[in-house]
Amino acid sequence: MNNRLKVLRAERDWSQADLAERLGVSRQTVNALETGRYDPSLPLAFRIARVFGQPIESIFLDTE
């Protein structure tokens, strides 16, 4: 699943570690999310949406 995490993070000038701190996950998880190699759980997806102040469907793009 593709996502706009890297773009949204760059817009805010946050490092992966900054975002990880805000989400309560490790930097490795943020990296795996950004590369699209790991799909988050629903609770984590909601946390991401809250942190960026955007709806989930504008962050995660269904590629199917």
Add this chain to the structure above:
Amino acid sequence: MNAGDKPRRPYGLGTYLLVVLGVGVIGAVVGGVAGAFGDTPGPAGLAITAASISLAMALAFAACVWWWRGIDEAAREAHKWAWWWGGSGGMAIGIVLFSVLSLRGEDVAPAEIGASAPDLLVTGVWAILLFQLAGYSVAWAVWWLKHR
């Protein structure tokens, strides 16, 4: 959770080492109890050994579950994947290897482990556990390599 709430940090290396140490202490205490009282004649010795090992297993399992629930989401997924695919795969390889060697009549175990039925049984248990652990470790590393 409110938008302003700061999420809890996932458990790190310190907590992991604490759990390993705790499980080690549990193992040492139980080993001491089983060693001191396990030779008691009659069913009492057997009961003490069974009860102490069961208690140790339950405590260690509870500690691992507590730790696993507190770690990072992706790390949790990696352990779950490694537990199933790595553990099962390692066990399968071990069983195939030992079965083939046994069926061919090869002397699988070194002489130092003994030849009595209990000795061979315990060796088999530990050997399969080692295969599972090896499979677990490989699968865990593969998961992280695939998700970097």
